[in-house]
Amino acid sequence: MKRRLYLLFPDAEFARRGVAALNQDGIETRRIHTIARNGESLEGLPGSTFEQRSDRLHQLERWVWNGNLTLFFIMLAGFFVAISYGAVVVATLLVVAMLVSFLAGERFTHLPDADFREVRDALAHGEIMLMVDIPESEVYRIEHQIHQQVPEARFGGVSWLPDTAAQL
Known part of the structure; x- marks a missing residue:
């Protein structure tokens, strides 16, 4: 089973730095999904599907x-x-x-659980959320690496992700 790591960034520029740091750590761009309030410019950031944006x-x-x-x-x-x-x-x-x-x-x-309700206020204030689909064993390492490379990032939570959803 995979985990979905939620990372919050103050703006798109910091989110782009976060994506670059994740790519440098070996996380493929297709495993990264961006969520922001409507109208926020997400140029240069990975997209997200309707299912990911709706927290299905x-x-x-x-x-x-x-x-x-x-x-x-x-x-x-x-x-x-x-x-x-x-x-x-x-x-x-x-x-x-x-x-x-x-x-x-x-x-x-006992499965980790986070959802959009926990970050809704941050998104409403213009922050950018990256959802990163990674193996369970990588959560701590990736979180630590992001905080080292982009200290402005905040940890928004972690949730479970069935392997079939991680393939999408």
């Missing part, structure tokens, strides 16, 4: 999380109904399904 991964994550919770509570209600009717086998299967649902949710909550 975070929306999908919320949908899956809420669906998992709903399913868990439906199974819990089903468990109490099965117990009240003496259907021990059904109750046991529901407990196993609830355990699987709980463990999936537990795993999901």
